[in-house]
Amino acid sequence: MVRWVRCRGAMLFVFGLVLGLTLGGAVAEGVEIWEIQGSGLESPLVGQVVDTGPNVVTALTDRGFFMQTPPERTDRDPATSDGLYVYLGHTPKVHTGDLVRVTGTVTEYHGMTELSSSPAVTVLDSGAALPPPVDLGPSLPSGDPPPEASLEPLEDMLVRVAAGTITGPTSGETTFWVVARDGRAFREPGIPYPGEAGLPVWDGNPEVLRVELGHRGAGEPENGAAAGLPITGLEGPLAYSWGAYEIWAAAGSYRISGTPAATPAPRPGRSELTVATQNVERLYDTVDDPSTKDDVPTVAELDTKLAKLSRWIREVLGAPVVVALQEVENLGVLENLADQIHADGGPRYVPELLEGNDISGIDVGFLVKETFAVDSLEQLGAGDRFEYDGTDYTVWDRPPLLLRGRFTGNGAPYSLSLLNVHLRSRNGIEGSNGGFVREKRHQQALSLAHMIEQLQTAEPTLRLVVLGDFNAFEFTDGWVDVLGQVTGRPDPLGALIPVTDVVDPPLDDRVLDVPAASRYSFVHEGSAEVLDHVLTSTALTPWVREIGFAHGNADSPEGLATSPGTPLRCSDHDGLVLVLAADANGNGIPDDREPRHARPVHRALPAR
Template sequence: MQGMNMRRAVMATLTGVALSFSAYASDLEINQFRARGPAGGNDEFVELINAGSTALDVSGYQLNGSNASGTVGTRLTLPAGTSIAPGCHLLLTNKSSGGYSGSVAGDLTYSTGVTDTGGLAILDASGTIVDQVGLSSGSAYQEGTPLTSLGSTNGDQSYIRSTNAAGLPNDSGDNSADFVLLSPSAPQNSASPCVALGASMSIADASATVRGAADVAMPFTITLSKPAPAGTGITVHVATADDTASASAGDYDALNTDLTVAPGQSSTSFNVTVHGSTVGKTDRAFHITLSNPSGGYTLARDSAIGAILYDIPVDAEIWQIQGREQTSPLLGKTVLTHGNIVTAVGPAGFTMQTPDARADADPLTSNGVYVFTGSAPSVAIGDVVDVDAVVDNYYHLTELKNPVVNIFSHNAELPKAVRFDAGTPSSDPQHLSCGATNFQCFISMRVKVSHGMINTGNKRFSGEPFAEVSITASGKRSLREPGVVYGVPVPDGVSLPNWDGNPEVFKMNTADFGAVPLNTPFNAGSTFAAEGVISYDFGAYTLIPTKFHLKQAVELPRAVDKAPPVALRVGALNTERFCDTTFDTTYTCSGGSKEPSDAEVQRKTQRLAAYIGSVLRLPDVVSVEEVKNLALLQGLAKQLGDDYHASYDAYLMEGHDPSGIDVGFLVRTDRVKVLSVRQLAADETWDDNGQTAYIHDHPPLLLTAQAGLMRFQVIAVHTKARQNVDKTGSSADRDRAKRFEQARSIASQVQALQQASPLTPLMVVGDFNAYQFSDGFVDMVGLISGRYKDSENLLKLGGPNIVHPALWNAVESVPYNDRYSFQFTQNFGEIQGYTRAGSGNSGRSVPTFQVLDHALLNWPARLRFMRMQYGRGNLDAPAQTLDDAASATDATKAIGASDHDGFVVELLDPSIVIGRRHRVH
């Protein structure tokens, strides 16, 4: 990394040197090109030349293009094994429609053109620009004064470099001085004659780093294209000249002398003395010019840049290194930091922290930093160390690279750990713990978590099946809470706040510092205590424990409690696209590119049976959603009979979903007598942007049944998804309107049933695709239950609630941490202290647990209510466990059977036992 920083510094220095002096960064050059030819704008080629004396391996090099606005893109990456011999060419041509029309075949092709006023660049395999040329001042690629565009008229002309006395292309660092117009163009490829390299010499750029008062030798090398002849060898005059560096000011010692290349040798070296410094300076440069070579040698490259890089170590405390932002104010500098305490040791580095007595008083800066050693460090927790290192930024984690570590003592008392709890980190995005962020001021510092909650099962990375987990320090799950989603403006006329987005959620990598063995699985809902340090990687702040204690490990699958025999048990489960093998709908039932195979259908059936049987414990009635047809549901009923000796009848009626999924019921025949099953509002329509369409894709299904002496009713629902609700535009408006109409339709059906049978227990269950509170747009649960508030919703009911008396949501009886049936990973972008961390990462993603599956009870049902429980097996497992469970042969096959967790509601009905006795006798 230090070498990379040096190269970047050299490039920056060379850019600032006067362009009247040659600046050769590589032997590879763009020799000839055109951005438009006789066949049009795609009739392009780029000709490269190796102007050096040895073969060039250009594997992985890139041809990039720019437009006149500075937007760049890669046109071609040269394949492995590509090389160019000395003086030889490589021709790159555009193969797209209307592309290269020349008679000399291209060696390699690309398919995206370059604009007439754009630019070209060749980059090496590490992404460093080797050569570039521009056709306008707006091009991102150019050297000195750009060339004049050849315009938009088709014609056979190109730009080609002029040559020097040695026959080599000129490269002064100024496009307008180096290139001339050639008409007609004359591209050359790898089979074309190579340039005859005459006897010539060149000098290469050099740099030296000053790190203190001592003088430093900056080595330069002069290279001959052919060995010096026998006898006297070759002489050449060498002279330095000031640029931003000055010999008279004491930056370096001037040189003005003749040098000799010994007979038979191809190079010679010499040094320029650069004077040391004890104070920091901006990087500076001088140049060297060759002249008067002997022996008939020409000057292929007669000038070089000497870059003086000042890297004077800065004495700094850790908090000065960290600063208040993610990027260190001392980035790229060498620092000396003294007397800090090692707090954690990992396989490739360690963290250290300022002793409490020296800690700064600023709560917005961190007193800890990570020291990257690249291999196992020779320090131990409690060591007191001095570190001399370079400040670097690794994906927004400030760290010290290339360290020199001196240990002065052992077993020091560790700095006091910051206590993470219900108040820290903050749960209020308007008052974050670290000002603009929630964790940056704790980075690499010791923290202690006494009441931690594992929020999700392990993610899975390549080679690491059980990796990081999401956690909170408050002991609470990251649940969806009331309000409009964070980052979305609250609509006019809505009296709700924004939900906070759970900024207190962070990650934990338990194995990084050896607190637990690598690939240890954790189920969500488990609690823990830990000590460790805060780190940052790839878009998220992370706890890396040095001590870890699993306080309570939850098991999966985790069944609902056994019910007393006097309970009528009504459950609900979204089966997550329970499909057959036939594609006979508008869209695939599976939601993918094809329907499942026979074996996959059978496996899904067995896993759903395991969930209903082992996790929900065979409810008397199960509302099921996302089932394609009655035959599948009958197959599930048979599977339950085979595996659990429970007799179920299946009920399903086809709806209007274009992928074929419907709602249905499974009813236990030994405990419940079905009186009727019918669809509600199946034929209701609405004006869908000028077209008449069905309101319900999955019409509600009404079950009227009797258990013992009690008659009861259950409505199974599956309303429209929230896919676009939090967005803007016509699709969002349409989805909100349809959800509103669906909820109003179901509410009307509920009210009609209540009026017809006011004493009959009624439950509305299933996947509502809505929360137990308003999202600020349409509170579907509130509308269906008779608790809708216009003041909390964008869409207004405009009158009294339809349902009266109101239904009660049994979710309110569920313990707070258990109020979830679905997980949605919410991406909040660059907010709350999480910053974009490289390509493909769009910011902070938070796993949000939400209730989408509800049970609404009328008063007769509520009077009999005993409890509501969610069975756990789908949402809390590690990613690897979900995959492994698919092939399990025991009850663990239930894990991952769906993307929802189902529930069971129990109603008191002593007559069930009486009824069973009567039937027995």
């Protein structure tokens, strides 16, 4: 029974210590938390002043605290929550285990029910046992969207992940992502739920939970949590903030097994060579360019960045013959990187870069070993334009860069062409400017498809590698099927903007040859995804031997980006390395298929 009393601007006194003031107006007395929460997504008492207690303080934040109904007073209704957040706006004076009575206004703050408006908090007792946490696992939360269906009844209650997996590394200082199971979460095809009629829908991976640390938890590595590692004993209240559920983990409530580590890319065998792609994440020099919106690192920051990239390219990528790079400001800083690699005992690389159109000043470029003779370097599509909503726009901020040359490190020259690309990101694709973002991404994919078709038509036997940061998945995202358009192999699930048939013969996306568990180059809010690709022409198929990612950047916490003692997190992208057979005698037969060669042929990857 809810009782109403008039308390106009007076202090609410209950046995114990009063820590706040109530608002003037009618107060609903004796309201249980599960009555405040209700069985829907919002409280049925929004806007009302309520008095509730005694409840147990379960966790503290810097601006308030969580409390929960003692087990003996729960309504045992699986549709309602026994937990509630109290927003004070200042550091709370209560302690975990205190029994409190609170009077405040029921509000919904970005989807989370709480008491606010300077609530009055009365401490009735201390040292109370905390309610037992609800165990999360493979079936809770449900893998079906929306996540609110299974988690809203647990909002602000204590939950526990007894054994799970970190599926997204620490971002900033206090946030990482987990799943309550063995194995990480991956991006899947489609538009995030609820999607659009007639188009593929992605469930959004509702099993992924954000973890927020009010303070650093015991057992966490110094620079944060790394994705892919097991986590045990994670416990805290389940909050809802900015469209996602998050566990406010208590200090010492969990353990992480292992530390961040690099997984090197495949290495070439005898009579083989490697080419690679690596987004280096905003590699800028220390000079402010007034014509662009560039970053300007300090000398020390740039030195650390160059040292980390040098180690990554040498030790993790394996010093490929050619490395296609994205997000490089200019030729000068690329020369700095080449010099750093050589000074660190690595090979001598020749930098190649042409300036593009990007307002932030980033371009695509190459590092080329001296065993690869460059015949030509050509920027494609720099002047391409498209019209959207009556306005003319540039297709390419970072025009593709075509490098033609010959590998001379194993006998007869081996001709190879590499097209380095960096497409527009997906940022804003579902927002108010989504129509423009989708159209620009489609125009870039279509322009790139025409480039490829022209190259193949002019030279049907061209050994072509198209590689770089496509900012696109290996399947359709439901809006634009970028890889389907570029390769000539559209995803049967389709997209809002359909693929135009251009590329014939089609290219192979070699990412699809990577085992599924290792198929990612980026991690976004707990979901591993492929953004970087290596595509090969039909003429190159007999020469392809292996493909693999160099992991260690995307999984590592952001805090390692400034750590000079490790190559990890030199970028937010992982690298991708392609192994090719060579042709020492120039007879057009891969060396490992010569009768005299001992290397097994089974490494050859098939065309699709």
